[in-house]
Amino acid sequence: DTGVSQDPRHKITKRGQNVTFRCDPISEHNRLYWYRQTLGQGPEFLTYFQNEAQLEKSRLLSDRFSAERPKGSFSTLEIQRTEQGDSAMYLCASSSFWGTEAFFGQGTRLTVV
Amino acid sequence: AQKITQTQPGMFVQEKEAVTLDCTYDTSDPSYGLFWYKQPSSGEMIFLIYQGSYDQQNATEGRYSLNFQKARKSANLVISASQLGDSAMYFCAMREGQGTNAGKSTFGDGTTLTVKP
Numbered sequence: 001d002t003g004v005s006q007d008p009r010h011k012i013t014k015r016g017q018n019v020t021f022r023c024d025p026i027s028e029h030n031r032l033y034w035y036r037q038t039l040g041q042g043p044e045f046l047t048y049f050q051n052e053a054q055l056e057k058s059r060l061l062s063d064r065f066s067a068e069r070p071k072g073s074f075s076t077l078e079i080q081r082t083e084q085g086d087s088a089m090y091l092c093a094s095s096s097f098w099g100t101e102a103f104f105g106q107g108t109r110l111t112v113v
Numbered sequence: 114a115q116k117i118t119q120t121q122p123g124m125f126v127q128e129k130e131a132v133t134l135d136c137t138y139d140t141s142d143p144s145y146g147l148f149w150y151k152q153p154s155s156g157e158m159i160f161l162i163y164q165g166s167y168d169q170q171n172a173t174e175g176r177y178s179l180n181f182q183k184a185r186k187s188a189n190l191v192i193s194a195s196q197l198g199d200s201a202m203y204f205c206a207m208r209e210g211q212g213t214n215a216g217k218s219t220f221g222d223g224t225t226l227t228v229k230p
Contacts, residue, residue, distance in 0.1 A: 033217060042117070042204050042220030043158070056217070089156060100146065100165070102218075104158035 002026060004105035006092050012111045013082055020078045021108045025094030032075050033102060034067055035091040036060065043091055049075060050097075082112045116140065117205050117221035124226050126195045133180070134190040134224045136205030145209045147188040148218060149179065152202040161203075164188060195228045202226075 005024045013019050025032045030051050035043035046065070047057045051072040061067075064082075069075040079086055089109050093102040118137045126132035138147065149161040164172045164179045172179045180189040192199055202225050206218040 040222070042206070042222050045217055045219070048217055091156075091158065093158070100163050101148070101160045103160065104150075106155060106157040109156070 004092055004094050004103050006090075006105035006108050008108055009106065010109050010111075012113060015084060015112055016081055018078065018080045019082060019110065020076055021090055021092075021110075023075045023077070023092030023094075023105060025074070025092070026103055027073075029094035029096050029099075029103075030072065031095045031097065031102075032069055033093040033095075034075070034077050035093065037089040037091055037107070038087075046077075079110075082110075084112050086110060087112045116219045117207055119205055119221035119224050121224045122222075124224055126192075126226065126228055128197060128228055128230050129194055131191060131193045132195055132226065134192070134203050134205075134226065136188045136190065136221060138186050138188060138205070138207050140186075140207065140209050142209045145207055147179070147181070148206040148208070149177070149188075149190045150204045150206060150220075151199075152204060152223070154201070158204070162190070192226075197228050197230060200226060200228045 007022045033048040034046040037043040046061050047067050049069040052069050064080045067077045089107045091107045093104045095102040116139050145166045147164045151159045162172050162174045162177045162179050164181045171181050176193045178191045202223045204220050204223045206220045208218045
């Protein structure tokens with residue numbers, strides 16, 4: 001399978017715990033994006049990387065959130081001190097530099113209890 | 114301000130019939146791209162079709178076509194010959210600005226399409 005893969009698919013955590021999600025983009029894609037999708041709404045942009053550089057962050061990305069893409073390949077999204085409002089689907093997407101479309105992974109569904 | 118508006122929370126269509134899903138957008142940037150994605154219950158966002166703001170002709174991809182009316186700022190998705198597998202959530206999205214930052218888009222809240230046998 002050469003699509004975008006995300007791990008884990010589901011995560012249940014207690015409020016206050018830290019969680020980390022991983023995204024493996026399509027191998028030749030140098031752009032990688034993170035989105036958050038809450039129930040009944042469309043995805044909201046969080047941040048994006050070009051290679052290893054994080055070029056843009058949404059104001060939705062509070063200081064409890066951090067994303068990395070250390071070698072320009074896979075990326076991680078960490079949420080510290082999780083809150084119930086963090087419960088959502090976290091989607092990763094990748095695209096080539098000249099591509100007109102982004103390819104999404106199946107997402108990580110986070111439930112904070 | 115909402116930049117993408119999908120006014121139909123839910124739509125029903127009979128199998129083999131055509132259906133139109135509405136999308137209006139708001140931007141002051143002359144250069145933008147419009148996308149439609151399908152999201153089945155599994156969660157993955159599947160790209161369906163793309164329309165650039167300077168494209169002269171409406172985009173088509175198989176059974177999908179995009180009815181682009183620039184002056185009205187609308188980009189409706191038409192699905193012809195609906196199939197049971199088309200039942201899913203459909204999202205309209207917009208990327209503003211020049212360049213090909215394909216993934217940085219603003220999404221609408223989606224329309225749930227149910228295809229009836």
